[in-house]
Amino acid sequence: MRLLTIGAFARRSGLTPKALRLYDSSGLLPPVAVDPESGYRFYDPAQLDTARLIAELRRIGMPLAEIRTVCTLDGPAAAEAVAAYWRRVTAENAVRARVAGLLLEHLSGRNTMxxxxxxxxxxxxxxxxxxxxxxxxxxxxxxxxxxxxxxxxxxxxxxxxxxxxxxxxxxxxxxxxxxxxxxxxxxxxxxxxxxxxxxxxxxxxxxxxxxxxxxxxxxxxxxxxxxxxxxxxxxxxxxxxxxxxxxxxxxxxxxxxxxxxxxxxxxxxxxxxxxxxxxxxxxxxxxxxxxxxxxxxxxxxxxxxxxxxxxxxxxxxxxxxxxxxxxxxxxxxxxxxxxxxxxx
Known part of the structure; x- marks a missing residue:
């Protein structure tokens, strides 16, 4: 099995080396090996699916704590967890939109009616x-x-x-x-x-x-x-x-x-x-x-x-x-x- 350097793994996963270091320190995605002298991190190609999932979940704004949970679930359960998260985000965004509208009306001195x-x-x-x-x-x-x-x-x-x-x-x-x-x-x-x-x-x-x-x-x-x-x-x-x-x-x-x-x-x-x-x-x-x-x-x-x-x-x-x-x-x-x- 040929391991990937952090740079190669970053290019193939869609994550940055900085993000990979963060996910290593948080325990979310640790490398399979670390050179004891240089400190270089090495990743197994089998970790790419998890890394790509993390990248996509971060793109939709999911917090790391919730991503950690999703990564431990099987397919259907993970899908339900993502759906539940997105329902919550949608509801929160709808509230923010209404609040923004009220704020604009208040600041501009306009009334809706x-x-x-x-x-x-x-x-x-x-x-x-x-x-x-x-x-x-x-x-x-x-x-x-x-x-x-x-x-x-x-x-x-x-x-x-x-x-x-x-x-x-x-x-x-x-x-x-x-x-x-x-x-x-x-x-x-x-x-x-x-x-x-x-x-x-x-x-x-x-x-x-x-x-x-x-x-x-x-x-x-x-x-x-x-x-x-x-x-x-x-x-x-x-x-x-x-x-x-x-x-x-x-x-x-x-x-x-x-x-x-x-x-x-x-x-x-x-x-x-x-x-x-x-x-x-x-x-x-x-x-x-x-x-x-x-x-x-x-x-x-x-x-x-x-x-x-x-x-x-x-x-x-x-x-x-x-x-x-x-x-x-x-x-x-x-x-x-x-x-x-x-x-x-």
Missing amino acids: STTLTVRYATASEPGDVRDVNDDSVHASDHLLAVADGVRGPSGAAASAAAIAALVESGPADARLLSTLVDAVEDADRRVRAVGGDTTLTALVRNGSQLGLVHVGDTRAYLVRAGELVQLTTDHTWVQTQIDQGRLSLEGAAGHPQRALLTRALGVGASAVEADLGLRTALPGDRYLLCSDGVSAVVARPALHSALTTGDTPDDVVGALVRLVHDAGAPDNLSCVVADFVAV
Whole structure:
């Protein structure tokens, strides 16, 4: 077997000698031999496939720690790891693009809309027909719409209340919507841990026509625009993970015994929770629904769409949703916030 010098290996792999020295020192791609006198590194041609993979992964910006993991996986598992990384990058870039747009508008003194909007809202939060205690919390104001579902237990209600209190006390948002949300979520997580519980949280923070969306868990946010119903959030649940991986159908998930098992919640785990964050622009005529799974898991999507599109006011919609949940037996706490954005 003829070994390659670092220069020859660099030319054939697409990596620079400097990069190869870095990957050697980090243990990612050590040479098979090092001359004890000269310190020259020598590589086996069989290492070229790994080196080329590293080069391609670096081109898409993958950190070395993640590359190290990918290099230990077989083909299908490595492909899934790269796909997961790229989904995360795509989502982060979309957020950066929206933040850049907001920043440009703020610095230039321009607004995305000349129309002034006001928000009209209604809420409901009840224990339901089976449970005696309501662990949910809701909030609605001109600047904040929020629903939190405390995980059942002695601190569930306190946890959901603590999460929403953190957002309320963060005050009205300015042009730094996402920064405000990041700080508020970190505060919410600390408060929830302090009361010894855990909770979901889905909220919209408003600054004019701009909305910052924060989401953790299986509470949901929906938007009705021009008659079309769109779910804005993705559940952080075990069954949703199985659906995303093609291992479970939507029909199978609906009746699965683990359908309420959360993969993310405030107050869970050794480190701070990773929340989904996003930016939206509210338009006149938009209707938003935030709700706990006591609503979304009970009311079928067609009935949900009908209630949201036929009710004249947020109060009408909330009343219709509460009736639908009770008609289905209201097996869990039920909470919802409905908000209409109206031009003034």
